[in-house]
Amino acid sequence: MKYVIIGGDAAGMSAAMEIYRNVPGAEITSVERGFIYSYGQCGLPYVVDGRISSTKRLIARDVETFRDKYGIDARVGHEVNGIDVDKQLVFGTQSSGESFEIPYDKLLIATGADPIMPVEKGSDLAGIHTVKTIPQLEDLLADLTPDIENVTIIGAGYIGLEMAETIHACGKKVRLIQRGSYVARILDEELAQHVHEEAKKNDIELVLNTNVEAFEGNQRVERVMTDNGAFDTGLVIMAVGIKPNTRFLEGTGIALTKNGAVIVNRHLETSVENIYAAGDCATHFHIVKERLDYIPLGTTANKQGRLAGLNMSGKFAPFRGIVGTSILKFFNLTIATTGINERNAKELGFEYEAFKLSARHIAGYYPGAQRMFIKIVVRKRDQQLLGAQIVGPAGVDKRIDVFATALFNKMTLPDLLDLDLAYAPPFNGVWDPLQQVARINARL
Known part of the structure; x- marks a missing residue:
């Protein structure tokens, strides 16, 4: 064979x-x-x-x-x-x-x-990079010389945000250009505002509602031309998708x-x-x-x-599917999502309810407790779980994985209350934040 x-x-x-x-x-x-x-x-x-x-x-x-x-x-x-x-x-x-x-x-x-390159004019200039393979990254590293002061990243999804953080750590001034009204489109807009705040704390320049039209320069890129003006730059990273x-x-x-x-x-x-x-x-x-x-x-x-x-190989091995779980780090924030968000629910025609909660990631009285922001979407008629978004500095990964498991098993909001989750003050409150959402909003 x-x-x-x-x-x-x-x-x-x-x-x-x-x-x-x-x-x-x-x-x-x-x-x-x-x-x-x-x-x-x-x-x-x-x-x-x-x-x-x-x-x-x-x-x-x-x-x-x-x-x-x-x-x-x-x-x-x-x-x-x-x-x-x-x-x-x-x-x-x-x-x-x-x-x-x-x-x-x-x-x-x-x-x-393959990475998408939506801008044709000037895209052949030196200094314009995509980051999908090891050779592409090595080309970027070779080009990221000490004399490069300003880096422009086009697109603010996973790669755009992660590259913004690591390029900033190299001592460069970073600009993020996004064609939409907010970054991290895996989130609904109100949760994305926490990402905007984190960007500003770290001197990342956000240029929103802006479309890139061309690149200009003498053999090497020097300017990014947009419908919102021109931006001087020493290097460009394209991160608009694949x-x-x-x-x-x-x-x-x-x-x-x-x-x-x-x-x-x-x-x-x-x-x-x-x-x-x-x-x-x-x-x-x-x-x-x-x-x-x-x-x-x-x-x-x-x-x-x-x-x-x-x-x-002749085995019977069906792929049962995904629930769309993803997570990324952006400076001191963890950004995670699973299932569908409210924007998706509207687009798909779901009859839904959405619930939000701000909660501490561990027992509130224990040193180091930090606040996370949660949004859950459920089907209206029976409160079957449809999706969750969580943003915060700590504890996000644990909760998004619990919720992804619940989604995979088609659980409801009230079902979250029955989960036997680990508790000790350094790790959680007596009611996990996901269960707090259920206690407030579940129809029993």
Whole structure:
């Protein structure tokens, strides 16, 4: 049995390892357009200020390990240009310029996603960067010289906020440009105001309701041109989002969403026989929305890749879905969300209720108690949990994971009161903040 995997990172190599474990003698070939396998992309921002000492620390398994220890034909510098679904062939071009062709019995598409570059005019100037791969980060680090004083970050999502913090830690003046009215769009606007306050405390310049139209400079970027004026800068980081890397699938008959994500079923199968997809290039079933969604995160990529490998090995291993849980650090704030927020609920036509609470993350009388801000969305007719957003300096990660587990199990607001959660004054109040929301608002 010949297994071919396109993509050598989280989803692809998670699948490869499951095939290796479950199919003795399997012939596994993986092809990667870059030259690095299996690394933690989410750790890239923290290399900038030295919290992580080197990009090498992010590599989980190198190419030689897959080749020598597991017998996987792990190829680098191989970019796939297309798939012949009738002949079951993958073809493309090597970095040397030579073409290649690989037959498969089962194929996994795990090509991830590429950063979006929405501004064309001046985008070829030096000093404009995206941060998605180790080589891209290393290019940024080489360009972030001592004479660079001002850095402009376009986009204020996960990467934009994390990069703002670490670039600021390098002694640079940081400007964040966001086309919407607030940053951290995973939150509703009132909770995002806490993020705005944290940005101001740390001298991060926020430029909101502003669209970038062009970049200007003499060979190197010097100005960002917007519909709200021009901004001088020494370096630009584009962090406006990513798009699935699936252009090479044109003409294959593989069904895609409007944004180019590969549509997969619960077993990570595509619309074409013997072809699977997983990770940032594929759709993800959202348990709360009860529909396919696209929320590309490293956790999901690893889970989908593992299950794709099991299904390709002949196992019955359905992907049960996501609830959209994410978390990020921004200076002294933790920002977390799971499920849907109020803005999503309105867009989806849910009849809902929303409840807010400010509470201490541990017993209020214990030294170091800090305030967190919580917003919960529930379905109106039965108070089934739909989502939560939490912002605060401490204790946020614990609560968002409890709520994500409750969402996965389709619990209601009153159900939170029955949870047997850990309590001691240094760790929690006698009623956890999530249970405090339920005590005030649950219909019993």
